[in-house]
Amino acid sequence: MSDKKALVVDDEFHIVQVVSIKLKNNGFDVVTADNGSQAYDLACETTPDIIVTDYQMPVMSGLELIEKLRQNDQTAHIPVIMLTARGFAIEDDQQEKLRISACLSKPFSPREVLQTIEEVLNQSAAV
């Protein structure tokens, strides 16, 4: 897979780095942010094909970021995968309402992240 752009958002530098390397090694063009607000600006600026975001972040959380993305016609269509270290999962209705494509729990496998991204992108392409 090539020519796909991914936005990786996490306030943990090491998480951003490891996901970015995995995606770059597999042909993605990667942009990164360490909070929701910065990620929103980047999403508007670069219009990535997919966004991988943490749930709990300073300034603007992952959920707030997605809510804002969905309100903007330019970014509303972008599929989002969420990484969360919370002790409980996101409610199903919330996931559906915000059109979150997948939720992965920390600790996660970079392989699993890549596989999920590819599946989501394939589904988006099919639609």
Place this chain on the structure above:
Amino acid sequence: MKKESLIWIILGGSCMACLITALLAGLGLFPKGLLVVSVGTAIVCGGLCVFFIRGHLKQLHKMSMSLDSQVLIIPADFRETVLEELTLAIRNFFGKSHDQLACVQEENQSLNLQIQLMRRRKSNVEEIIQSIQDTVLVTDEMDRVVLANESAERLFGFIFDGSNPRKISEIVEETELLSVITKIRQSKTSHVRHELTFERNVGPVTFDTVLSCVEDETGKVVQVVTVLHDITREKEIAQMKNDFVSHVSHELKTPLASINAYAEMLVDGEAQDEETIQQFCSVIQSQAQRLSRLIEDILNISRIESGLIKVNKETHSLALVIRDAVEMIKSYAQEKNIEIISQAPILYDQVYVDRDMISQVVINLLSNAVKYTPAGGQITVQSDLDESDGQVKVTITDTGVGIPPEDVDHVFDKFFRVEANNKYAKGTGLGLNLVKQIVESVHGGDVFVTSTVGQGSTFGFVLPLAAEKVTQTA
């Protein structure tokens, strides 16, 4: 003398007088005119005598008739036997009556004892109900409160008067409770639990409420017993436990996620050169150390709270402890171009402490100051001796971002993070809580903080001097 006897004497005397007069007249010794009067008087007196005698005879006849109807006429030959039997019967009758009387007295005594016992039991049950911490309310079929303990009086703000039962709706405002009492009575069920929350001045109070019906011998519900057990604190503790697990899980998963991801990348050959391999290994190591520190912090707090931590107290100079801690944190501060100024002269500031623990307190406060102070800032460490109060005060002042006023009182709380400052640094929210536990719980000191947003914060602690401690112990 009776009136009747007097009449008889007068009448008898008059008759006699008349008869004597008539006799004397017959012999010619009395004048004829007087004779006529005497005879007339004798006739009138005789008539009156007959009238009186007849009245008495009538009374005697009545008495005779009365006797005939009531008294058994006993044949003469059986008289003695019958009299003996009658005597025996009378004796038996009175004997039995005496036995029955004794029996009745015994039963009466027994009933009195039972009444006393019942009264004592009732009083005992009432005392027990009064002594129960839970709220107890008993309502009858008319929805009147027929029993309430002191806890109920406090909760619903009324005075219970058993002689003048009031409607529960006049006492209890909470419609949910009134509704469940009605439902329980209608359904005739027992031991039904409801969780009810009442709004009070102290805030919402939650009760585990158990309701039961009391039925009479016909199966009719005559009373409903309602017991309310305050579970507010239990719920708070449960919530705190949930929050703790959620926080701990989040904090533990973050470094674990890095370790897992980088290890997998190494296994998958994603690190394509030696430098990247080294970098991945370095991340795994640092994240493992972070995880270890976090677990140690959690365990230390838990040990202090449960009183299980091993404390090794000895007399140390606090200035030396501060000096060593400043040395340890200096390189970290230099990375951010932050200057640490130490004003902790080595005086007679001997404190009776666990050195490692107090060292951790100073390191935690210093590293916090470095975290939230922008590059080029300054941190001042100062220790002041107050011999009059027998204590030493340590203050660490930074030129950092400061803490919003609404958060200042919570910075020592477990897992508390200042939301506004999350962007400046990461943390678990355990460091300052550990400082508080070590200073206050283990060493009997005090922690304090003052802060101004945009200007900086001052964190510090006060410890008793060793000499003071020795004096106090002595």
